[in-house]
Amino acid sequence: MPRAVEEYLKPDVVQQIARLDLRAKFIVKGFLQGLHASPFHGFSVEFSEHRRYAPGDDPKDIDWLIYAKTDKHYIKKYEAETNITGYLVIDASASMGYTYRQQLTKLDYSISLAAALCWLMVHQQDPCGLMVFGEKLQASLPARSRRSQISELLSLLAKLKPTGNSEIAASLVQIGAMLRHRSLLMVFSDLLAEPAAIRDALLRLRHRSHDIILFHVLDEAEVRFPFEGMVELTEPESGQRMVVDADAARQGYVSGVEQFRAEYRETCQQAGIDYVPLDTSMPFDTALMEYLVSRQQRA
Numbered sequence: 001m002p003r004a005v006e007e008y009l010k011p012d013v014v015q016q017i018a019r020l021d022l023r024a025k026f027i028v029k030g031f032l033q034g035l036h037a038s039p040f041h042g043f044s045v046e047f048s049e050h051r052r053y054a055p056g057d058d059p060k061d062i063d064w065l066i067y068a069k070t071d072k073h074y075i076k077k078y079e080a081e082t083n084i085t086g087y088l089v090i091d092a093s094a095s096m097g098y099t100y101r102q103q104l105t106k107l108d109y110s111i112s113l114a115a116a117l118c119w120l121m122v123h124q125q126d127p128c129g130l131m132v133f134g135e136k137l138q139a140s141l142p143a144r145s146r147r148s149q150i151s152e153l154l155s156l157l158a159k160l161k162p163t164g165n166s167e168i169a170a171s172l173v174q175i176g177a178m179l180r181h182r183s184l185l186m187v188f189s190d191l192l193a194e195p196a197a198i199r200d201a202l203l204r205l206r207h208r209s210h211d212i213i214l215f216h217v218l219d220e221a222e223v224r225f226p227f228e229g230m231v232e233l234t235e236p237e238s239g240q241r242m243v244v245d246a247d248a249a250r251q252g253y254v255s256g257v258e259q260f261r262a263e264y265r266e267t268c269q270q271a272g273i274d275y276v277p278l279d280t281s282m283p284f285d286t287a288l289m290e291y292l293v294s295r296q297q298r299a
Helices: 011-032 064-070 106-123 149-158 168-178 195-207 220-224 246-271 284-298
Strands: 049-052 074-077 086-091 128-133 137-144 184-189 211-218 230-234 241-245 274-279
Touching: 064 074, 086 106, 086 168, 106 128, 106 149, 106 184, 106 211, 106 284, 128 149, 128 168, 137 149, 137 168, 168 184, 168 195, 195 211, 195 246, 211 220, 211 246, 220 246, 220 274, 241 246, 246 274, 274 284
Parallel strands: 086 128, 086 184, 184 211, 211 274
Antiparallel strands: 049 074, 128 137, 230 241
């Protein structure tokens, strides 16, 4: 059964999000510096943005005044649009419905985190939209900044059932083809599909000047492998079952997950993509604040 909207916006969660909104007013400018045109609340200036210099940018566009002040290379862009348009891009394939012992599945966790980010954007008067995919694009909501957008977004997500195979790369390419303007894409996925194809799709989005925050959401058990003895594991999308000796497999499995994350971290760092590894044992509001603070420190 789909979860009710109220389960994502319980009073204690609303209070957590509200606190994030208040604290974000002090750090959000740093969070957005180098990501897009303006702080969340926007402002009017003769140019549209400063962003970090990335390989492939024209060195002639470097703002040397900023470099003199910060010792960092920023590109100065002249574009008409000065507000963020953000899209929450959520993987709703079958594997996202998994949980071992946490209250929230990976999809529930992603929805809660996405709701907080939507809240932040809308309350800073920037439009936020939604795209949901599995084997293909399943649902979308146009980007809007009105206050009702949060409830509309959650109403749509509360009806979702995680199903189907993960076609992450193809879905990201499809989403990129739909976007007509440079956007901030906040992607939520367990990334359990062919890594090379996913990385290529992410790089294509960056090549088109979209800014990306990749929230890599895994279940606690997928990260720590807490099983003991002989256990039967089921692959959620194919249904394939395998009996393994958990104690013998644990070290190799955990090392494999660490390598899996490390490769994404390296790719994203080189491409100017923010990579945020998460697992469902971390309170989503705490995870969000830690990310925002770290982003501000790196701005």
